[in-house]
Amino acid sequence: MAEATRRRVPDGSAYGRPEQHADYELTQVGPRTPCGELMRRYWQPVGVSAQVTSRPQYVRILGEDLILFRDKSGRPGLLYPRCMHRGTTLFYGKVTDEGIACCYHGWLFDVEGRCLRQPCEPDGGRNLDVARQPWYPVEERYGLVFAYMGPPEKKPVLPRFDILENFAPDEEIRAYMGAFGATGDTSMPIAPYSWLHMNDNVMDPFHVYVLHSTFTGVQFANQFAVMPRVDFFTTDAGVCYSAKRVLDDGREYDRISSWIMPNIMSVPNPIDINQEKSNMITWSLPVDDSHFTMATASRVPKGMQEGLFANGGFRLNGKLWHEMSIEEHQDTPGDYEAQAGQGPVSLHTEEHLAGSDRGIIMQRRILKQQIQIVAEGGDPAGVAFDPANALVKIRSGNYYVAHA
Ligand code: FES
Ligand SMILES: [Fe+2]
Known part of the structure; x- marks a missing residue:
């Protein structure tokens, strides 16, 4: 990666720059590709x-x-x-x-x-x-139909997620699929770019501060307009980040978000930080190498309205995302604009990963390790063959930090 960068001409001219390409090991998902084989080991x-x-x-x-x-x-x-x-x-x-x-x-x-x-x-x-x-x-589970597309003899148990179990009588499951605006604005069932763009985005707490909070305005919670102190840590089969912020009232709050092998995320409520535990599991689903969609199962109060946070809750002059003009998209970019802006498949050889990308580096490293394990005939992290081991515990949530 760095090598391609170093070969650039010293004055930085765009002329003569080397050809760049994607990290195909992570972006190709078809049959018989290394990442495709990894993905096929999970429901x-x-x-x-x-x-x-x-x-x-x-x-x-x-x-x-x-x-x-x-x-x-x-x-x-x-x-x-x-x-x-x-x-x-x-x-x-x-x-x-x-x-x-x-x-x-x-x-x-x-x-x-x-x-x-x-x-x-x-x-x-x-x-x-x-x-x-x-x-x-x-x-079928959690309102979704799951498929296992891998070798039959390696079929794992369909996992359960603790935050989607044991419903109270006034709660229900809500499931939806769609790349953007899935909660009420289904204008884009499939997005025209690689699953990895969204997967990277999940372990990127810093874009929450810039893109969603301070670049043009507040798209999620007001509280995100404060630069967080961030830690990343690995879990049994994934990576979490902890993003701590001191709020105006002096309280400190910790937003913990999870990425789980190979394409699952659990994000805490991005609008209302007083909702503690995350209530949703989302899959960043490769449609093919240059298209993806998302599937989400979420635990909601019975009868809750659709459109919990269409386009991240962001409307411009009352317009939904798909009603905005190109100029309005330029003036108020969100996740779609930033990720589609990376191209159908990003050119990873020209990236300059920095300290703030540590979570993404950890994710990609785990994905590559697990691709290797599958290629050598092993079982990847996070698959369970015994229902007793198939419960995934989710840490994600908005937590106030108690100070003694
Ligand atoms: S093509 Fe003849 S039955 Fe399907
Ligand atoms: Fe985002």
Whole structure:
């Protein structure tokens, strides 16, 4: 990284600068890529349960196009879209109690890809048991449908998160998917850049002070307009930051945020710092190398309005983010502008990581270590094969620091 920088001409002219490129080890997520293999060892959300119906839908995740549906018995299914017979898409299929029937010649597949019927063949198909439409296992939890796209013999237990367990009667789960404005402004279901931009952002407490608080105005809580004292620390399977600030009233408060292998974050409430424990888990989900989306499951008061913090709660002259002009975006950039501004896939060889990037350096180091472990046949950090070990404890929250 530094090497490419050093080769620049001494007067800093843009002329003759070396070619730059992404850190492909972390940005390529398709099948058979190192990071793609790592990602495939974890359950990844692919849909919101309530939106997975008998109407087949395309989902694109980790560079693979798949068909997601729910059969009329209520089971969700995730199949390779090209029918194994002669390759038309199951997008036009008809969902039944038993599975999905291809529109072309009616081959019927269940949610695990078993071929149940071939109507044009003698006896409805004599060799059904040798036919199998490629499929992935799915499970539902926290209002999301999760898929496991890795090697079947390595399938871990779908994890639980302590902050999403044991609901009080007046609480409920809320799940949504979308890159930006997912809470009420669904103008951008998928964002046109790498998952790593958002993943970096999670362990970057300093941009909260600049981008969200002092550059143009307050986009989240007022209290973030104070430079924090920051520590980073590793956890069992991730990194946390602690950002301490002394508030106007003299109290000190500590904002703890978490990143969990390989693409999970738990961020404390960014609008109301009096909400102590974080109430949400979010996946920064690679759609492919240069697109991502997010899936969030959050614990909310029953009946809470949608739009808890559309575009980080930020409106300009009453406008939602997608209603703003280019000039208004220039005048009031937020996460989308900063991250999309890094390009479809950032050029990591020309970065100049500094002391404030320590959390990002830690994250990337862990990701690379775990990519290596998977490449050597091991199991990556944070996967559990016994339900007794599948509870992830989350530290994230807004905490007042007690001084003796
Ligand atoms: S292409 Fe699907 S049944 Fe023929
Ligand atoms: Fe941000």
